[in-house]
Amino acid sequence: MCAKTIETKDITYDGLLQGNIDWVEDMKKTDPGYFDKLSAGQNPPVxxxxxxxxxxxxxxxxxxxxxxxFVHRNIANVVVHTDMNMLSVLDYSVNVLKVKHVIVCGHYGCGGVNAALGNKQVGIIDNWLRNIRDVYRMHEREMQTMKDPEQKSNRLVELNAIEGAANVMNTSIVQNAWANGQELSVHAWVYSLKTGLIKDLKVTSTSVADVSPAFKVS
Incomplete structure (x- = not known):
């Protein structure tokens, strides 16, 4: 049994706190020892x-x-080698939590990707979206063949997730884990808001052999 869903238009500050209380009570009814187990530590595989x-x-x-x-989120699920926030999360996940899977998941209809496809200034985020424009530039020949705006957006969402997964495996963090024999896979997914289903983009990487020579470290 789940706590009653609050309609978005009815969400209030006090309602959030009450929602927490309702959720706790529901969880205790389902599993009385749930919070004892949860507070004992985390061992997420993903x-x-x-x-x-x-x-x-x-x-x-x-x-x-x-x-x-274990979750790291940013606007448009961007993965770049200069993002110390993302790298810190990745390092902790791989070297301390010993996760077995790293998943870069985009979603169709992404506002960040759509903004990157346009030329209108949004604000400081324009500098962040520059990373997605770099993905467009790398695949410009394919992208320019698409005339339908939704098709173009969907494809850039996919390419952004694929390039993000490649950037994950190009890090010294992941390559060192593989070199040490650690079981670790990197994947690219896309989620559909319209269907609720996840699309596996079939670009799973599991070893240093999958890393481009230009990015291999030793």
């Missing part, structure tokens, strides 16, 4: 690098519980 979009919560769309997925 690191999720996803978009900050409120409609794409990792646990809900994968039908998992708190403690099952």
């Amino acid at each position: 690191l999720w690098i996803g978009c900050s979009d409120s409609r794409v919560p990792a646990n809900q769309i994968t039908n998992t519980l708190p403690g099952d997925i």
Whole structure:
């Protein structure tokens, strides 16, 4: 049994706190020892690098519980080698939590990707979206063949997730884990807001052999 869902238009500050109380009571009814087990520590097998979009919560769309997925989110699930926040999360996940899967998950209809496809200034985020424009530039020949705006957006969402997964495996963090024999896979996914389904983009990497020579470290 789940706590009653609050309609978005009815959400209030006090309602959030009451929602927490209702959720705790529901969880205790389902599993009286749930919070004792949860507070004992975490051992998630998955690191999720996803978009900050409120409609794409990792646990809900994968039908998992708190403690099952370690999560890092930013606008448009960007993965770049200069982001110390992301690198710190990745390092902790791989070297301390020993996750077995790193998933970069984008979603169709992503506002960040759509903004990157346009020329209108949004604000400081324009500098962040420059990373997505770099993905467009790398695949410009393919992207320019697409005339339908939705098709173009969807494809850039996919390419952004694929390039993000490649950037994950190009890090010294992941390559060192593989060199040390650690079981670790890197994946690229895309979630559909329209269907609720996840699309596996079939670009899973499991060893240093999958890393481009230009990015291999030793």
